[in-house]
Amino acid sequence: MIIVSDKKIIKHAMSTGDALVDIPVRVTFEYTLEDQQFVPRSMSRKALYNIGPVLRRFATLDRDELERAIDRTVDRALEEHLRYAGQLSGAADLYPEQVGTQPAGTVNADPVPEDDGPRIILPR
Incomplete structure (x- = not known):
């Protein structure tokens, strides 16, 4: 079992009617591989983006709806x-x-089962 940690910058494209806006999203994510295949439900991620200027420029946007679209x-x-x-x-x-x-x-903050082998903890 291998734990993979990676970073990516993803662009969320949004059409506002009079403009096409790209919102850069910095994503840090980790997941587990077993036999070079993704282990289901092992992904964790953190997304960082600056939504304030977009909401100020396009006042008709709903913050929750925009956050769900970015997710x-x-x-x-x-x-x-x-x-x-x-x-x-x-x-x-x-x-x-x-x-x-x-x-x-x-x-999840669940403890690791005792029958699992040693875990590798990578720095973030």
Whole structure:
């Protein structure tokens, strides 16, 4: 089992009627590979983007709707990344199940089962 940690900059393209806007999104993500294949529900990610100027420039945009659209773009890009690398085939089940108020794309805080082998913790 290998834990992969990577960073990407993804552009979210948005049409506002009178302009086409690209919002750069810096994404840091980690996932687990077993036999060079993606382990379902092992993805965690953090997305960083500056939404303030976009909302000030285009006042009619809904913040929550824009954030959901950016999340969908990031998820599609990560799935495409895994497929292009040959690490994902079939349906993509990227993230662990959400527990309580846990945000999407974060790792569950469940303890590691004792029967698992040693874990590799990579610096962020």
